[in-house]
Amino acid sequence: MASETKAAGAQAPKDEEAAAAGAVPAPAGVADNTGQGGLASASQVVELADQLSACADQLHERIMRDIRAYEGATVPEHVQAAARALFEDEVILRQRANGLYADAATRTVKSLGKSQKVVIALTAEAAEKIRKITRIAEVSGLVAGLLHLAGAAATGQPASILAALDKIRAHAQGVEATRPPGGAPSAAEAT
Secondary structure: OHHHHHHHHHHHHHHHHHHHOOOOOOOOOOOOOOOOEOOOOHHHHHHHHHHHHHHHHHHHHHHHHHHHOOOOOOOOHHHHHHHHHHHHHHHHHHHHHHHHHHOHHHOOOOOOOOEHHHHHHHHHHHHHHHHHOOOHHHHHHHHHHHHHHHHHHHHOOHHHHHHHHHHHHHHHHHHHHHOOOOOOOOHHHHO
């Protein structure tokens, strides 16, 4: 118990430094791989593919939850159109994640300049945002960033990957900024 408290205390300054630098803390169990940039090994590329697949799962659940909310009533055309577009994005995201799995050994990036922890933390945050965003229309920009990241990772071009990470971070922060301050979470967010 004391060692857990000590370890938690040692981790807090690192997390505070990461937050000050605009980084998102990584989910529990994600290695930092200190000294090695993100996506620098086949296992790190597979880890990203896992996270992109998790984002696709969250997207699918979210779309279905919004459709089921109409409880058999006619779903408005604009909601149907948004759902169709997001279903297509889900398929593309899964295809790109599968491509990363298949080609992980050849998709490594030697000089990304971001740690694996930052890459995975951003994609984990995106999956959580997809689950919690109140309006489904707000999901599309975040999904576009994930698709950009998946495509960029497949090319192995650090500049494209960094641009995609910036797009995800900016959209995630933008979604937070559009929420009413101090507002209680909606019923959709509570689930």
